[in-house]
Amino acid sequence: xxxxxxxxxxxxxxxxxxxxxxxxxxxxxxxxxxxxxxxxxxxxxxxxxxxxxxxxxxxxxxxxxxxxxxxxxxxxxxxxxxxxxxxxxxxxxxxxxxxxxxxxxxxxxxxxxxxxxxxxxxxxxxxxxxxxxxxxxxxxxxxxxxxxxxxxxxxxxxxxxxxxxxxxxxxxxxxxxxxxxxxxxxxxxxxxxxxxxxxxxxxxxxxxxxxxxxxxxxxxxxxxxxxxxxxxxxxxxxxxxxxxxxxxxxxxxxxxxxxxxxxxxxxxxxxxxxxxxxxxxxxxxxxxxxxxxxxxxxxxxxxxxxxxxxxxxxxxxxxxxxxxxxxxxxx
Ligand SMILES: NC(=O)c1ccc[n+]([C@@H]2O[C@H](COP(=O)([O-])OP(=O)(O)OC[C@H]3O[C@@H](n4cnc5c(N)ncnc54)[C@H](OP(=O)(O)O)[C@@H]3O)[C@@H](O)[C@H]2O)c1
Numbered sequence: 441x442x443x444x445x446x447x448x449x450x451x452x453x454x455x456x457x458x459x460x461x462x463x464x465x466x467x468x469x470x471x472x473x474x475x476x477x478x479x480x481x482x483x484x485x486x487x488x489x490x491x492x493x494x495x496x497x498x499x500x501x502x503x504x505x506x507x508x509x510x511x512x513x514x515x516x517x518x519x520x521x522x523x524x525x526x527x528x529x530x531x532x533x534x535x536x537x538x539x540x541x542x543x544x545x546x547x548x549x550x551x552x553x554x555x556x557x558x559x560x561x562x563x564x565x566x567x568x569x570x571x572x573x574x575x576x577x578x579x580x581x582x583x584x585x586x587x588x589x590x591x592x593x594x595x596x597x598x599x600x601x602x603x604x605x606x607x608x609x610x611x612x613x614x615x616x617x618x619x620x621x622x623x624x625x626x627x628x629x630x631x632x633x634x635x636x637x638x639x640x641x642x643x644x645x646x647x648x649x650x651x652x653x654x655x656x657x658x659x660x661x662x663x664x665x666x667x668x669x670x671x672x673x674x675x676x677x678x679x680x681x682x683x684x685x686x687x688x689x690x691x692x693x694x695x696x697x698x699x700x701x702x703x704x705x706x707x708x709x710x711x712x713x714x715x716x717x718x719x720x721x722x723x724x725x726x727x728x729x730x731x732x733x734x735x736x737x738x739x740x741x742x743x744x745x746x747x748x749x750x751x752x753x754x755x756x757x758x759x760x761x762x763x764x765x766x767x768x769x770x771x
Contacts, residue, residue, distance in 0.1 A: 443541070445500045446497070447497055448497065453744065453748075469544050472510065473510050474540060474764060486503075487501055504530075505538035505563065507525065508522065516547040530543060551718040551722060561725075564735050571597050573720055574717060575680055580702075583653075584608055589614065592614075592616065593624040595659070597681075599624070602624060606627070606629070613632075613652070635659070652675055655677045657679075664677060664679070679702065734759065737761050740764055743762055
């Protein structure tokens with residue numbers, strides 16, 4: 441089969457596109473014919489080694505997939521051949537990625553694709569949306585009526601956070617570029633603050649005088665110490681980005697108000713947590729309430745270029761989706 445793969449961790453240039461033996465599926469697994477895969481920041485971290493995880497070599501890159509089941513391993517009762525499914529936890533912790541004609545998916549990491557949802561739409565959203573679900577629910581403990589601040593509300597994860605937080609009945613404040621104000625409002629933000637204007641902390645305090653219950657900055661550019669200061673009693677900061685950011689905190693600001701700061705990575709999520717996220721994602725996908733902003737579809741043979749462009753910051757507001765080369769429409 442055709443596959444985009446690496447034989448060792450390294451730069452985007454190490455990605456090859458060529459023939460690898462097609463995998464077979466074992467007990468508890470399904471084999472899918474791949475329709476679409478997405479390109480995430482984390483795919484570049486896995487490829488480069490910035491995010492260390494067990495990889496079988498040659499390693500097929502990628503994490504999220506939508507495909508049609510073509511074979512079902514023993515013991516799998518939830519799915520049958522012909523079912524369309526998605527997964528967002530391949531390509532790490534010893535599992536092969538899906539950037540190939542066929543991919544093996546453990547059945548407990550496969551979720552049915554809701555009727556009528558395009559493969560590209562689903563695959564583009566499942567990673568940021570599951571991240572948002574975990575940040576808000578598994579780690580942030582969001583409750584209806586709370587005030588939530590999202591840093592970088594127009595980004596892939598940020599816009600999913602805005603959508604899911606609004607869906608939970610929270611008041612949603614986000615920071616974004618002034619040009620993205622209307623987009624963030626359309627996703628469900630109540631207030632949008634221009635991140636380039638001065639004194640974000642002062643403006644946040646002015647519109648949330650009772651304090652912020654949950655703050656999540658996807659840009660890793662906001663000042664975590666200021667966010668902690670802005671929290672209501674028992675408020676939480678959830679950290680999901682800023683791999684090399686160092687901060688200085690005043691612990692008294694934290695413990696004297698029962699505030700907390702907590703980090704997480706979706707790669708550590710349990711199967712049960714991912715399944716809970718998938719339930720919410722499928723409910724929202726089915727009613728068109730979760731949509732990627734822009735999708736650029738490229739043939740899988742362009743995987744190397746896709747990684748390089750993501751690393752160069754050349755895909756603002758756009759999600760790259762790779763499809764098998766023969767599925768590309770003629771130019
Ligand atoms: N922990 C996890 O499990 C997990 C999972 C998924 C992703 N992540 C991480 O989450 C981060 C965001 O990913 P993404 O795909 O959402 O990226 P993205 O689409 O590039 O979004 C980042 C957003 O931040 C905005 N921004 C830039 N500077 C800002 C500032 N000073 N203040 C506020 N916002 C600012 C950007 O706006 P402009 O476009 O105007 O620059 C953009 O909208 C990445 O670091 C990724 O690795 C972590």
